[in-house]
Amino acid sequence: MAKTYYITTPIYYPSGKLHIGNTYTTVLCDALRRYKDMRGYDTFYLTGMDEHGKKIETVAKERNLPPIKHVDEIAEETEKLWERMRISHDDFIRTTEKRHKTVVQKIFERLLDQGDIYPGMYEGYYCMHCESFFTESQLEEGNLCPDCGRETSKLQEESYFLRLSKYEKKLLDFIEKNPGFITPESRKNEVVAFLRQGLQDLSVSRTTFDWGIKVVSNPKHVVYVWIDALSNYLSALGYSTDDDAKFQKYWFGDEVVHVVGKDILRFHAIYWPIMLMALDIPITFRLHVHGFYMQKEGKMSKSKGGVIYPDTLIENYGLDELRYFLLRELPYGSDGVFTPESFIDRINFDLANDFGNLLNRTISMINKYFQGKVTAYSEATTPYDEDLRKVAEATVADYETLMDELKVAEAIKTAWKLISRANKYIDETTPWLLAKDESKSGELENVLYHLAESLRIVGILLRPILLEASRALFKQLGVPKSLREYETVTFGELSEITVTKKPSPLFPRLDVKEEVQKLQKVIRGEEESEKTEEDETLVSLDDFTKLDVRVAKVVECRNHPNADKLLVLTVDVGDLGTRQLVAGVAKHYEPKELEGKLVVAIVNLEPVNLRGEKSEGMLLAGSNEKTMEILFVKDLEPGDPVQ
């Protein structure tokens, strides 16, 4: 019977659009799942949404929607995104589903009966405005609310608590006895350090809002986030229901992996195992924790950084390109950086030049020298052949090890070693020279066979990563379906192939400068549309007073000789004397009608030449789509300041 593999992402909280940071987890799990699938495992991949809580209730209210409508919308949007990214999940669980609620209620009641959950008083600092509780350590200086900065008051609320302290020791023992339980190790150390300090019991219910799962025995209470959310890993498998076949199969199967970002480490490394211990369910999972993609901005903006969404990248560059970048660029165990440059560079160097071009040149040569058909040739192998085969073999072995250790980025790099070796092999064997010598036809065929075979292996290894390109590779190379399977990943399985007559590049080469600029623009655009009432655009009084704004009298006005939108004005600015301004108002004003009028102008702007006419200042005028209106003044004197 096939080994089983159960892999999960956290369930996402619908409080904002999913950006590339959020989607990383999902793509990572997808790649791992496809890999295990390819290796013959019986796999189950779960993702979903965490849809309860105060915040959702509030947002839904603002939108004038029932909360369920609100979360329905977001769930639909999310599922569509996963579809676009070809995420291969088997189930999409939502905490608002009945199948989940009943399980949570059962779990809660059972823990209550056992005494692992007990009623008590939750003491916290309450912010009237935000209607939420905070612990003392969460508060800003002077006991202010961390969200809105207002004053908070110490309040007590009835709450149920989960007895964490009881399991502290047991959990420490477990972690010690299972060194691979939390990876990478640095994260495990954090957890152990935290545990050693001792645990406080966890508040697991609320009475201050309704949007959640009711506590059966005391419906005044709603189950608070963690028991609700974490249980999804069980409820989706049918735990504690009549049909718990999946639970039996996958939870007690060969491998169970929870993949999470570092922000929710503690909940998965401490609360979740303790819940399982209390429920007497064996801890069969391992927890893998990854870092985040940061987004550094160039010099353009000094502030934080733009946000980029997966849709943008998929539309402009393709799904494989995005998946490749995400999986290849985040270092194991730490954070990574997304920059337009790094993204475009990776596509060009790795995908287009090294990989895509290798396929292209191989197919071209097979067409050119052998009319598209090559047969395995084993006579007289050269040292180059042997080395190539050796590298292929080592690559496959390393790839397996690394993928099994969840080191996907490293596994990808390994595959590229084979690609590089193959490119070098072409230089060493110089097929174009062999082609000139008829007696070397066999040798030449051998070379091309080696290349095709290397590419076939690369194609198999990259199947979990590059969904479209791996297929295209097989198709163009003429690899039959049976030889695309992982069982055939050894060198020499291919006996003969017929390649396509007209190869097309797997990945287009991009213009770095152009694309980087384009991306930066997109990032900035999305950043701006994200801002609601940002203080970013605020200008200090200091900055404003740098401007010298004056009343000016138009003494002479004429059309610009060389531009039909511009007027050239000579203005009197009192003690500053007269000067010339160029203004773009010719479409709305006749020169004659401005003469003698009092206008407002900024007079300390850097002088510029506008189509040959000097302009020493700016005439102030308002405008909309329909019209434009110069600001006129009635009774002031030329040179009077405007503030």
Add this chain to the structure above:
RNA sequence: GGCGGUGUAGCUCAGUUGGUUAGAGCGUUCGGUUCAUACCCGAAAGGUCAGGGGUUCGAAUCCCUUCGCCGCUACCA
């Protein structure tokens, strides 16, 4: 303040249990090649392996210490 991590070529990073000339990719310079998406291949320049001290026949690798950065955590205000 405590704990953990980290500081290696211009940039991003690898460096296994301490062992001959410290590596890769990108960038730079030079050269080769033409099958290919002006791609690919090779070579060179470039490092007091954060600073100091120590252990050792020998340290980027172990120990002590100083400084910088990151993460977790505490406390004061």
